[in-house]
Structure formats: structure tokens, C-alpha cells
Amino acid sequence: MGFYQDRIFPWLCQKAVRDYDDERRAVFGSASGRVLEIGFGLGTSFRFYTDSADEIVGLEYSASMLTKAEKELDELKANSALSSKVILIKGSATNLDFPDESFDTVVSFLVFCSVPDPELAASEIYRVLKPNGKLHFFEHVLAADETLAKWQRRLNPFWKKIACGCNLTRDTKSLFLRAGFSFENFKEYVHENSMKISRQKIQGIAVKS
Ligand SMILES: C[S@@+](CC[C@H](N)C(=O)[O-])C[C@H]1O[C@@H](n2cnc3c(N)ncnc32)[C@H](O)[C@@H]1O
Structure with missing residues (x-):
């Protein structure tokens, strides 16, 4: 998987995630205080943070994504106020090496589809958030349309292999509720500009109550 994971997948990922400005x-612009971004990938979202984020800790599992994101960050730093407030580290959302209640906001953008143990990741995020801390999210999930959902279930084993562990069939809303979150706002919709197979999206803010 080495060459595919290091070279081909980042390129595919860049194509797949480019249309969501x-x-x-919406998701990154309102992140405030001390922020943890899980699975930042190529760093596509860094430029969307605003002054409301005081400190941003980026966490990414893939070493090749991390290297590419560091370049993206260096370019941004030259022209923006991001300079001293972002740090990038390698790690997994399923094992967050941070004390309890240490972040105001966690951001997850198209990540819960590919985390191997999403229940554990949700409980780790819950743990590191301060009371009333917020998880800002945008994720693709199992389709509401039964015909499409059937195709997602059929294709999932193959899809997971070619898309480095990405699942088409996750029910991430239920997962967040089971972890203890309630929703400050939540919408589920068909994102018409997405690939058909992953166009069912959820977006919103889950709160640690
Ligand atoms: C589809 S990409 C999305 C990247 C980025 N959030 C974006 O919007 O462009 C999913 C990312 O999640 C990362 N990822 C998967 N499992 C992870 C984990 N357990 N912890 C941290 N990152 C993870 C992958 O390496 C990949 O970079």
C-alpha cells in the first residue's frame, strides 16, 4: 500500500475535497479558543480559520499527508496571522495525547468516514473538550435514499481498499449521540456537487453537555 498511500491517495484526496469552500x-470560520483539528489531510482548511481561533493544534495520522500539509502551512504563514498559532502533529484521533477538558473546539471535516474505530475517536474527542466545548463537523454518511444506500453497502468493501479506509456506510450522527453529545445545530442533506456515492452529508455543531 506504500506507494498508493503516499502518492496516489493524497492526489485523489485533493481532487475529492476541493469543492467545499x-x-x-462555515465549519472552520467559527472555530474558537483552543482548537484541535483532527485529520487535516493536505491542510486544505488552514486558510479558513479566523481570528476567533487562538491556538490550533492539527493532528493527522498519515505521515505523507502531514509532510504535504506542512508545506501548505509554510506558504500560508508567509502572508497571514496564522504564523505562531498553528502546530501540526502526527497522531490518531482514537488515542488523543491531551489531558481531559483541554480544548474549546474540535473540528472534523470528512474524517469520521475513515477513522478505523469511530466510537473510540468520538469518546476521545468528548474527553478532551471542555464542558460546553464544541465539535464542528462536516461528514459524508449512509444515504437516506434506500437505493443509493444499497449501492454504498455493496461497494463499501472495495471502496475501503481504494480510498485508504474510507467507509460509505457510517451513521456518524448516532455515533455522536452515543458519545454523549447533543446538537446545537445539525443538518443532513444531499450535497449536489459531491460524487453521487458520497453525497449524503451531515454538518453542524455537537456540544459536550
Ligand atoms: C478524506 S481526508 C480529509 C482531509 C481533510 N480533513 C480535508 O477536509 O481535506 C481524511 C483524513 O483523515 C485522516 N485520518 C484517518 N484516520 C485518522 C485518525 N485515526 N486520526 C487522525 N487522522 C485520521 C486521513 O489520514 C486523511 O488525511
Whole structure:
């Protein structure tokens, strides 16, 4: 998987995630205080943070994504106020090496589809958030349309292999509720500009109560 994972997948990922500027503006623009971004990938979202984020800790599982994101960050730093407030580290959302209640906001953008143990990741995020801390999210999930959902279930084993562990069939809303979150706002919709197979999206803010 080495060459595919290091070279081909980042390229595919870049194509797959490029059309979401409005969603990134909404999800990242309102992240405030001390922020943890899980699975930042190529760093596509860094430019969408605003002054409301005081400190941003980016956590990414893939070493090749991390290297590419560091380049993206260096370019941004030259022209923006991001300079001293972002740090990038390698790690997994399923094992967060941070004390309890240490972040105001956690951001997850198209990550819960590919985390191997999403229940554990949700409980780790819950743990590191301060009371009333917020998880800002945008994720693709199992389709509401039964015909499409059937195709997602059929294709999932193959899809997971070619898309480095990405699942088409996750029910991430239920997962967040089971972890203890309640929703400050939540919408589920068909994102018409997405690939048909992953166009069912959820977006919103889950609160640690
Ligand atoms: C589809 S990409 C999305 C990247 C980025 N959030 C974006 O919007 O462009 C999913 C990312 O999640 C990362 N990822 C998967 N499992 C992870 C984990 N357990 N912890 C942290 N990152 C993870 C992958 O390496 C990949 O970079």
C-alpha cells in the first residue's frame, strides 16, 4: 500500500475535497479558543480559520499527508496571522495525547468516514473538550435514499481498499449521540456537487453537555 498511500491517495484526496469552500468557511470560520483539528489531510482548511481561533493544534495520522500539509502551512504563514498559532502533529484521533477538558473546539471535516474505530475517536474527542466545548463537523454518511444506500453497502468493501479506509456506510450522527453529545445545530442533506456515492452529508455543531 506504500506507494498508493503516499502518492496516489493524497492526489485523489485533493481532487475529492476541493469543492467545499462554503462548508469549510462555515465549519472552520467559527472555530474558537483552543482548537484541535483532527485529520487535516493536505491542510486544505488552514486558510479558513479566523481570528476567533487562538491556538490550533492539527493532528493527522498519515505521515505523507502531514509532510504535504506542512508545506501548505509554510506558504500560508508567509502572508497571514496564522504564523505562531498553528502546530501540526502526527497522531490518531482514537488515542488523543491531551489531558481531559483541554480544548474549546474540535473540528472534523470528512474524517469520521475513515477513522478505523469511530466510537473510540468520538469518546476521545468528548474527553478532551471542555464542558460546553464544541465539535464542528462536516461528514459524508449512509444515504437516506434506500437505493443509493444499497449501492454504498455493496461497494463499501472495495471502496475501503481504494480510498485508504474510507467507509460509505457510517451513521456518524448516532455515533455522536452515543458519545454523549447533543446538537446545537445539525443538518443532513444531499450535497449536489459531491460524487453521487458520497453525497449524503451531515454538518453542524455537537456540544459536550
Ligand atoms: C478524506 S481526508 C480529509 C482531509 C481533510 N480533513 C480535508 O477536509 O481535506 C481524511 C483524513 O483523515 C485522516 N485520518 C484517518 N484516520 C485518522 C485518525 N485515526 N486520526 C487522525 N487522522 C485520521 C486521513 O489520514 C486523511 O488525511
